[in-house]
Amino acid sequence: MNKIFAIMVFAGVPLSVIGALLHWPAVMMFVVYCFTIIALASYMGRATESLAIIAGPRIGGLLNATFGNAVELIISIFSLKAGLVEVVLASLTGSVLGNLLLVAGLSFFLGGLKFKRQKFNVYDARHNSGLLMFAVIVAFVIPEIFSLKMTGDKTFSLSIGIAVIMILLYLAALFFKLVTHRGVYHSTQESQEEHEEPEWKKGKAMVILALATIAVAYVSENLVHTFEVVADKFGWSELFIGVIIVAIVGNAAEHASAVLMSMKNKMDIAVEIAIGSTLQVAMFVAPILVLASMFFEHSMPLIFTLPELISMVTAVLLTIVIQNDGESNWFEGLTLIAAYFIMGIGFYLL
Template structure:
């Protein structure tokens, strides 16, 4: 972690490069390198907050602040009219969290510990919610693809807004469920831990500052997306579903793996699956509502994105069934992610 702090120098470098309008590929590289150490700092502050507030709230805060970056990236892309990139980044975030982040967490943790255990009941609830969320994304697409265009009336445009309202309502109810009516379900036995190196106040301040800086760097990063697709011949789908989520969700990536390495699989899985749930039930509806200020964005994803989402969530439900994980399961998740990434790369 100390080595990563040397990369903080890329924060002023990336901003200067953006101000001087130098090569777009270099700005892309500098902004990405600036986000990586900021993600590490965010992970450290979240770990301290988890010590004071508990693993559940710690995982929730990390996913929330990490997804704030994703929301900022998607907002500027949407403002620029890059709706395909926005929807691809939403799908890519969910797929990346379930397959790549969770896979890396299980692999890294499994190499240190033969078998790791987690709260099966909690993960079952989150995995079931993910399945519902993906169904909510799938139905509008199936409706669009199966109904004749001549039968689609102007009222169809309100379908995305209606689905967004329902998803946001379910998200709020899930918060009530986990923090109030069934909070005992999320209580785990605390282990003896070393005292945190920061106070709670300092940890919160560091978390907020890191989030703001990640938001600034994300704005710089998203401005290089279109130039990068032209320079390197990449499709917007690949950039949206692979590159943007990896950079935008760097906070969750590093923190989840770090927690798994410390044998805190409850936090690692809560970050990976909880973040995916927030992307669908919170970030997506907010983006739908914000799009009404510019040009309304539909909630319809393309066929391959939906298939990848469905299979990812089915895998998550399968892994949650036994309450334990190992390094081989991590390798399997990463392998599926590579296959999906390769498929989008050749588009």
């Protein structure tokens, strides 16, 4: 698989550059860009996996989520610049649904096929549950309700206030987990990772991570310019492109890494990637995009459509119920995947 991704990177990056310069057909380039980003994301995943072995599951999971979400953040900023606010909001929805239902679901399902009963840190699971409730149900639902009685300017002002609070709370949550309470809630798997050799040394992993991120930034900017043509060609709505296509491509690194970790029975890292990435999207990436939109022609308030909002709330509640016992199996994973496909069909038919 690594050889295939290597071929995709060394073929995809030059093709992306040449195709953009020669203005090749948008539909063909859309496919090239998507596969190139996925291949680059695999390198980002391998680099962060090496760093996870060196730094431990919590920091490793955080690094994986951060650099994985960097792809989506880059795509979203270019989309905002192009005025595609609906696509950005839809991609945020898709990230929440994808990480909670598809990534966690595949991790639980494929890991559960190999190991009948997998355990992860129950204290982290319960801590994350509270943050998920806040990030999605409080911070996303409140603007929706209050906006019904507000003008557009006041709604955006409310979104800015919420964005600042969410960023501060997210930073406080990191400080809590990595500084004041690091090691207080002991992980059962931390001792296992200490004896494993990373694929790449720290320096090499960081260089590959940086180069892959730069390449993704270039390819992502070109990908954004193909959305309108592809949507017209296949009859896709901007909502479907954002929720499904952009979210899957943008989160390819997390998808690959979390599933790989679960199949190695490293569920602490797998869960940290899936849930941690969701929290980072909701509490950091979304607020950053709201603040960044102040500098573009089209502002982006935190106002989602009703289907997006209900889908995210449902995904959060289902995830909390399934993961709060600190254990997983293949059937729980299948349940999450089924929920994702039900919502995917709904967004496709809208």
